Amino acid sequence: MQNRILKNTVISCLFVVILSVYSCFLLYTSNLQETMNQQAYSQTMLLMHILETSKEDPVSAIKKIESEIYGRITFVDESGKVVYDSDYEIAQLESHSDRQEIIKARTEGIAINQRMSNTSNKRMYYCAAYVKDIGVVRVGITSAIELEDVLKNTSPILWGFVIVFIAGILVLSAMTTSRIVDTIEKYDIETGEGEIYEELSPFVQKIKSQNDIIKRQVQTLTDEKIKLQSIFMNIKEGILVCDSRMRIVQTNNEVRKIFGFDEYQSVFSRAVKMPRLVAAMEKALAGETTQMTFEWQGRWYQSITSQNNYHNEKGAILIVLDITQQAESEQNRRRFTDNVTHELKTPLTSIIGYSQLITNDIARPDDVKKFVAIIEQNAQNLMDMINDIMKISSLETREGFAKTVLSLDEIVNRTIIQEKLAAESRSITINSDVEKMQIIADESQMYQLAGNLVSNAIKYNVDGGSVDVRLFRQGNMAVLVVKDSGIGIPADQQDKVFERFYVVDKSRNKKISSTGLGLSIVKHIVKAHDGHIELVSQPGKGSQFTVKLPIE
Template sequence: MIKKIFRSTLLANFLVLLASLALIMGALYRYFTQVQMEQLQTQTALAAKGISAEGMDYFDGLKTTSTRITWVDNTGQVLYDTDYDAQTMENHGDRQEIKDAIETGYGESSRYSSTLTQTSLYIAQRLDNGTVVRLSVTQHSVVLLLLGILPMLLLIAAVVVILSVLVAKYTAKRLVQPLNQLNLDAPLENPAYEEISPLLRRIDHQQKELASQEQLLLQRKGEFDTIISKIREGMVLLDNRGQIISMNPAAQILLQTDESSIGKEILELVRNLQLHQLIEEGVAGRKGETIFNVDQTTYKVLARPVISEDQLTGMVLLFFDVTDQWQAEQMRREFTANVSHELKTPLHIISGYSEMLRNQLVSEEDVQVFAQKIHTEAQRMVQLVEDVINLSLLDETPQITMEEVDLYQLAAESLESLSGKASQKQISLHLKGEPALLKGNRALLSSVIYNLCDNAITYNQSKGGVFVTINKTDQKVVLEVKDTGIGIPKDEGDRIFERFYRVDKSRSKKVGGTGLGLSIVKHALKCHGASIQVDSQIGKGTRMIVTFPVEK
């Protein structure tokens, strides 16, 4: 702005200088012309007096430099001329100044010569004898006048230019200084030019509007930050270049970062190919989702582009913890595969034996054996289906009916039901303890005791024993099932409660079982808030200790 004002001021000074020079030259030229005319008039009057008194003798010894004197008679015939021979000169009776002088006694005129580019001034006066004396001088043009005073003009112009530059710089600084010192935080308090008062009032109005909008934005941002800080899922806001705009605490914990990551690209924090591809989809304006694993946690990441006026302004990344769902889905797939596998084996056996019977490929003495095998496999399938149904009910039933149950009585009933199976394997059953009342579901608790005792019989040694003990205190009821069986390796103690998991698959096939019994036990105990502890030694037996809390 200072340069613009400086150039404008300097240009104005130059224009003023040129205009002043033109006016001064015109005034000087006019003034010099007037002075020259007055001098010529005086000289003409003097010459007329001299010629009237002396006649032709007046011209003897007369020296003229810039003035020409011509004497003519009353007919215009030249009698004498200081510059030319009078006899060779033409008649001057047609000259305007001479004609006027003959008629009125005085005449003057001026004539311009384009060849010589100069003007001649003429003044004529009639003498008493009727003759006319004329004096003329040459008047130089403005250009010649300008050239005559050119050195002085150049000196003056140099001084004026220097002064103009200084004045222009000083003026520009003085004009801009109040503008540079404006306090835009309080526009109306500035003692500035009156001409910019409307601008200052406009600025003040806009600042008030901006302050109001800023306050509203801060309020909205605070509300937004408060809302997203309470969201358990991770949320990351990105601009259209993939740089982080905002991130809630859950996302900061997930990505192991803090607020210093604002303004960075999210791919600087996380090196993940699936996430990189997801962000590329979002930048392209398309929705997307992927699975993102961190340590032992599985997250489902959703990318949602933000479109405003058909332009991509950013995107939102949402991180949902789907570890439980993912594990449940994996368990469902494994469960489906295991059930299919467990059902396929007895079905193949039943199909094979029945086909042999239908085609009469079995001797009479083996028919009973084949029938027994078909019956055994059918019972195994029935037991598997019943266990699957029980597990499904436990998974899908949010609430179960609770009542007062005597755990000792349930244990006695379960051992009674298993006495036939124990007798076949020559295994003795023992029950110790006292009546123990607790609040629970009779069917589930009976299933817990039955499955624990059934496993104790199934995986026991021939002529072994199963020992069931019920103890009760004010805080808990403890169920202990001990056997003298084959035992469980320590590294597999935590896996025996998984569905279809068997420690010794070859033995399990021989002794039967579905691999779901302990899974049912685990779910039933979970419904009662109980815990189970496994203590086992290979070849010496296993002890299962179940602890039920007692409600006061």
């Protein structure tokens, strides 16, 4: 009986020891397999993202990131042919169309498999992903050691250990097993806190190294996602994405600013209260792309709506671009063309009319000289207008723009002298307070600027009125102030006086020789010199123009 008990005890203890040791290895292998599968999956996802977003060919894109991938990379085209393999020559490899993970990836998108490699004859942890219209990319990882190898190599030692220490195992097996398991469970691979048996250190270090690689790759993906999200949120085009039920699933800052809704709004028709756009998005869900231009809250926009797949279901995307500046430029161009046509037509009509009277001998001899004078005056008006238009054009393109050091006070004083005759003919007094000042500017344009301001102050003044001209320094700016006691400008028209051909009082302007381009030229000159102009005016009390130009 004693022998039988001893025999049963020995067998039981031996079983417990073997089972305990095997359990430890099984636990480790299970964790190792999970880690291998996770590593293969994360690296495959990284490659899949690269292939989906890269504009290069798949092989070049893979080679660029190959050094950051731990394991064997295989790229298989749609036919199953191996196009690239990081560990083997392509010529040595047969078709991979029959590999389980390849087949499953084609049908399900992602496949994880553990098997013996037909190529390397090693147990491999595979993860394969199907990239639409490109092929299947697969990552294969092999562990440093497998359970079968461990058991095979340690079996003689294990049996020797059992035979030699069978008596001690009977007493200590349960405690030892518990201690081993407890030590493994308490050891933190991330921080290295806790104790670990020296024999397990290589395995722990390997797992820790692989975890570090995975963390770096995850961080890289996270950083890339943050960068793309930042670009998406801050681009100047407004972007909005809807799902198949017209629910908003993604927006950026610009589109929310345009339509004035917050990020919590989920229904498109409530966020964008514009039936035309709602209809366009509904058409986009049906596969129809629509482009349109529309006005919204005083600004002009161009939009494109088209179908967009979102999480494997049909959706729609709206892209909106602010084209207010382009629309206003086009409107100004058309208005300028209309104004030029109208302004040129008036003197030309007069010239043609009087010319026909003279040519057809309808005019009396006494009137011919008067008609010729009228023709000459209208021709001069045309020439002045054309010259002013050319000045504006050259200012816009900055042709012939040459800055030099010049005395602005001399230019202002000469301008006053030139305009004195016109002022005296209407008993208008010109008062000046001009400080000596040198600036860096285009000389001819400074003459045009001063001449237009002083000339306008006289033309649109009242008989017996006054014009005050001041030039002084204010910090690093030269300040030219021209004030008159003339007819003044209504507040609602003060922004328009700098437009081409704009005239405040057209009935009065018929008596004044003017192209209507003077203040437009002044504005362009000031802008070309990085300055700014201000207007203060009251009807019946006069106007004051203040020009500020950088001295250097």
